[in-house]
């Protein structure tokens with residue numbers, strides 16, 4: 001791969017208690033590209049994704065082995081603050097989860113709690129910029145102070161993306177960001193991902209292969225072994241994975257001939 | 260919506276236009292070289308044909324990837340399917356140019372039995388049809404696409420003229436039979452090229468309306484049959 | 491060969507079972523409603539009704555109407571007081587404040603208490619009073635030829651605003667209501683912050699796979715089931731005895747008015763009730779915190795928030811309506827508690843209002859308990875009226891809980 005990696009997994013293993021959820025993943029996610037993680041349900045896609053910004057720390061019995069290299073440093077080193085990791089590696093979730101506050105507050109909150117020192121005006125600008133980047137500004141500019149929960153599902157998800165962008169992350173992780181949305185809202189999110197990838201590295205988990213094919217530049221295919229442990233089968237450019245996979249298991253999966 | 264797919268389709272259409280102009284250039288060069296009896300130029304057309312073939316494969320590859328990754332539907336799908344088809348047609352036209360170059364080489368250092376007049380006119384007509392047909396395809400201009408096949412009659416008329424003329428030469432002087440036959444082939448290639456332009460126009464109609472039918476059925480039959488029946 | 495699935499053809503039996511289930515559930519609900527109605531019936535039945543009343547001087551002989559006593563012309567009231575009060579009493583009243591300077595209401599009250607001097611001879615509950623009015627009137631005439639039969643609403647504004655008294659016609663529950671309100675305030679002030687803080691620790695911070703956290707949790711659950719009398723004994727030992735200097739106000743230099751209350755102050759009572767409801771508040775608050783969707787926490791964490799920011803900015807505000815309703819329900823429970831207060835030493839008979847945390851106090855349930863223990867039938871009516879008051883207070887606090895929940899839901903949706 002000639003691409004520079006934005007984040008690299010090295011021999012990543014994740015355990016939930018005694019359950020070995022993901023085994024030995026070594027994978028470099030290229031910078032300013034969309035990388036899709038696909039694979040059958042329960043193969044550890046979300047687990048891998050959450051390992052990248054230490055969201056697994058919040059699960060009491062989760063345990064990580066191996067390294068996640070971000071900007072030359074293992075984010076699991078003891079001197080790394082997970083709070084800073086999560087600011088710089090943002091996340092968008094499967095179900096849109098805006099805060100039960102105003103649209104404006106949803107975007108501004110993350111900025112404020114990260115120690116933003118600036119005027120109200122500057123904050124307004126940051127909010128507008130984030131909403132524009134998330135292709136939501138035109139729809140909400142007249143109701144910034146209305147409750148975010150009144151928005152449609154697709155708008156809520158774009159608001160969540162705006163919220164993530166507002167704290168200026170380098171990487172945005174998305175865990176099935178469109179699976180709760182209707183097809184049109186889904187396509188809007190996909191377009192948005194293509195726009196965002198100019199400035200961000202995007203790693204998206206999706207159980208929808210077609211979506212992975214549509215939005216991603218690179219695709220990582222995961223599968224499980226007999227003991228339900230997930231592992232990486234194949235990683236490569238999306239065009240190659242979807243027209244000419246190297247691994248027969250990938251071929252079986254993308255042609256729908258295997259779970 | 261679906262910006263990625265739209266960008267891909269736009270790119271592929273541009274590639275088709277590019278391939279079309281490569282074919283046009285090859286045909287023009289082939290006829291020119293024949294007219295000037297420039298064998299070196301003919302050899303260069305052989306090389307150009309490899310580029311045309313490669314371009315066609317590249318377009319095909321990219322179209323398949325686009326279909327596989329973008330799951331086009333309806334008109335998008337028809338465009339991509341048509342691009343596959345048109346790329347094939349163009350590549351075949353490139354082969355006709357190569358065929359004319361080959362004739363040029365086979366004629367060796369023989370001088371022409373007559374100066375070429377109608378064959379370059381056929382070439383002008385056919386390449387002009389091709390250029391406009393591709394533009395109509397890219398722009399989804401059904402009206403233009405429907406009008407172009409009528410011009411095929413003109414090409415056919417020229418072909419018939421060339422045919423009669425060469426037959427006259429052959430009857431008058433059997434030593435010309437060899438070269439006249441070759442020239443007949445060159446004219447035939449151009450006539451086939453114009454026919455294939457009609458196929459491109461059919462694709463334009465298909466993309467826009469979803470209707471798949473052959474244009475000017477009777478005309479096409481009649482023109483291609485005539486020399487054969489007379490022979 | 492395909493196997494044809496065989497389905498139970500007896501759908502009628504399945505429907506019958508469904509109907510039986512429905513009837514059983516409806517009956518269970520009905521039993522609950524009947525019991526509740528019986529309770530309400532019993533209370534209301536005793537809170538209103540006929541009473542046989544005897545006067546030293548009958549209002550009619552003075553041309554007075556009891557209903558409109560304060561509207562009687564001023565001169566007439568003064569004249570009655572002039573002629574019917576003993577000179578000694580009149581002098582002492584004049585010394586306190588000249589009669590002419592007193593308001594019509596005060597004069598009317600004096601006429602009632604000092605001149606007319608009504609006395610309840612017997613009372614009848616609401617239902618017999620309505621059904622057998624004639625018989626009751628006849629019976630009264632036979633037994634007490636002097637007495638007058640009147641309709642009485644035992645729960646009235648005078649009842650709510652008068653302090654305790656040994657005269658049933660003058661007794662009220664103001665002292666008890668104020669005592670109960672003081673208790674609830676102190677209970678809320680201690681149990682709410684402690685309970686919420688503990689709940690936040692247990693839900694948001696404590697690792698549930700640690701044995702000591704599980705132990706704490708089990709203990710709290712069990713404490714919620716401990717009989718309230720035990721809390722009374724605990725309160726007696728800790729607040730009344732061990733912490734007496736604190737709870738009596740001695741260290742603050744405050745001295746309970748009248749007799750010193752020692753540790754038996756409204757503060758001790760409130761703290762005891764605080765202990766009593768603390769486990770309930772904790773469990774309710776934990777429930778409310780657990781109801782906050784995890785997606786909200788994840789959303790905040792994913793933006794680089796610290797635990798404190800997540801809890802303080804999102805989890806707590808989101809759980810607050812639930813915590814508040816849970817707390818109010820717990821306080822309702824405190825409002826109705828008697829046993830621990832008796833043990834801690836609530837006064838059964840005081841006539842002055844609690845004015846600070848170191849006051850002696852009584853509470854509504856204690857008042858009710860005390861009245862039901864009296865032999866005279868009229869106190870039954872007072873107990874019923876006080877019960878009704880307590881019920882209304884409970885309804886009010888539950889209403890507030892419902893309102894808070896409703897408001898919170900609206901806020902989310904706007």
Ligand SMILES: Nc1ncnc2c1ncn2[C@@H]1O[C@H](COP(=O)(O)OP(=O)(O)O)[C@@H](O)[C@H]1O
Nearest residue numbers: 016021040041042043044045046047048059228
């Ligand atoms: N918090 C958890 N505790 C225990 N097991 C979990 C937990 N989260 C996920 N798992 C298990 O780990 C495996 C991978 O889960 P996940 O990463 O969610 O899969 P995917 O996203 O690919 O569907 C599954 O077998 C799942 O049951």
Ligand SMILES: [Mg+2]
Nearest residue numbers: 045046047175
């Ligand atoms: Mg998942």
